[in-house]
Amino acid sequence: MPTQSAADRRAAARLAYDAYIAKCPSRQLLSTLSDKWVSLILTALAGGAQRYSDLARTIAGVSQKMLTQTLRSLERDGLVSRTLTPSVPVRVDYELTDLGRTLLPIMASIKEWAEAHIEDVQTARTRYDNLT
Amino acid sequence: MPTQSAADRRAAARLAYDAYIAKCPSRQLLSTLSDKWVSLILTALAGGAQRYSDLARTIAGVSQKMLTQTLRSLERDGLVSRTLTPSVPVRVDYELTDLGRTLLPIMASIKEWAEAHIEDVQTARTRYDNLT
DNA sequence: CTGGATCCTTACCGATACTG
DNA sequence: CAGTATCGGTAAGGATCCAG
Numbered sequence: 268m269p270t271q272s273a274a275d276r277r278a279a280a281r282l283a284y285d286a287y288i289a290k291c292p293s294r295q296l297l298s299t300l301s302d303k304w305v306s307l308i309l310t311a312l313a314g315g316a317q318r319y320s321d322l323a324r325t326i327a328g329v330s331q332k333m334l335t336q337t338l339r340s341l342e343r344d345g346l347v348s349r350t351l352t353p354s355v356p357v358r359v360d361y362e363l364t365d366l367g368r369t370l371l372p373i374m375a376s377i378k379e380w381a382e383a384h385i386e387d388v389q390t391a392r393t394r395y396d397n398l399t
Numbered sequence: 400m401p402t403q404s405a406a407d408r409r410a411a412a413r414l415a416y417d418a419y420i421a422k423c424p425s426r427q428l429l430s431t432l433s434d435k436w437v438s439l440i441l442t443a444l445a446g447g448a449q450r451y452s453d454l455a456r457t458i459a460g461v462s463q464k465m466l467t468q469t470l471r472s473l474e475r476d477g478l479v480s481r482t483l484t485p486s487v488p489v490r491v492d493y494e495l496t497d498l499g500r501t502l503l504p505i506m507a508s509i510k511e512w513a514e515a516h517i518e519d520v521q522t523a524r525t526r527y528d529n530l531t
Numbered sequence: 532c533t534g535g536a537t538c539c540t541t542a543c544c545g546a547t548a549c550t551g
Numbered sequence: 552c553a554g555t556a557t558c559g560g561t562a563a564g565g566a567t568c569c570a571g
Contacts, residue, residue: 284514286439289460294435296520297513301435303426307418319533328421330565335534345523356532357571366519370512376505381429382416387498388428391477451553462545467554488552489551 299344304329304337306374309363312347313371316362346370431476436461436469438506441495444479445503448494478502 284293299305304326311317311325323334338361341347346367352358363371416425431437436458443449443457455466470493473479478499484490495503 284517286510286513287443287457287459291514292521293510293514293517294460296517297438297510298435300509300513301433301438303430303433306429306433311419325419327419328426331534332566333564336564343524343527344520345527346520351533354532357534359533366516366523369516373505373508373512376508377432378418378425378429380502380505381418381432382425384498384501385416385425385428388476388478389424391498392475395475395477455553463554464544464546468544483553486552489554491553 296344299340300370302337304333305341306377308334308337308341308361309346309367309371309374310378312361312363312367313375316350316360319359319361322361341367428476431472432502434469436465437473438509440466440469440473440493441478441499441503441506442510444493444495444499445507448482448492451491451493454493473499 285291286293286297288294307326307329308322311322317325319334319338322338323329323331326334338347338349342349342361345364348362348364350360350362352360417423418425418429420426439458439461440454443454449457451466451470454470455461455463458466470479470481474481474493477496480494480496482492482494484492
């Protein structure tokens, strides 16, 4: 029996997991990935490690609570790593893991799609709202 | 002055809109796209038009309310078209618009990523939860 | 600087009932 | 079949205060 490559395992997983099924774990994962803060945080880390305060500044309007909470979730899911430097004051850096980097292109695409097509969408909304 | 192509306009839009800015319209659009039902509905329409009841069956566990609500939102945003056939009983088909089709590859990627990497994520979660 | 803990106000969303 | 309308529990998420 030949060794199973990572690609093979993913191919098998594609058959084993189906987000259309309510109880499939991949559905739950899809839910957590479907979060604006997730896409904004991951894309903000595209260029390399970022301090907590840098992330807060980049992602305007994010509350302390949501930033911390989302980062914890991403860390737990293995998408982001957290590095604490015990200086005074303390310094914390967040960085994409290898796994997180495989998700980055997708998250970047969504953000870019939104920025590139918002005008089309606004046009469609106006048209829709003017019907009847 | 040369005619501006659609690609040019999108390139300009990429500079004009920035989802990192809280009040940017693209941030709001990113929020609505960051919804598990959005990704599941759009990917369910990948193969062509689908009836309401077909969508409900494909996307297991979605409530009538959320399915209708999300479809209305997608229709308003110009991503999905709604075709009513006034038979008895009535028949309604939903289909991706041209705009929706440009988003489809991205949404399909997220769903596939979740299915392909859920095991990696579960491993990471176990490791994280076992640390102290 | 980087959070944890708490309160409190939405807004999401499922369940249910009703309609062309 | 494909919705609309309403109610109500729950959870998301902002604001604030405090701490290492």
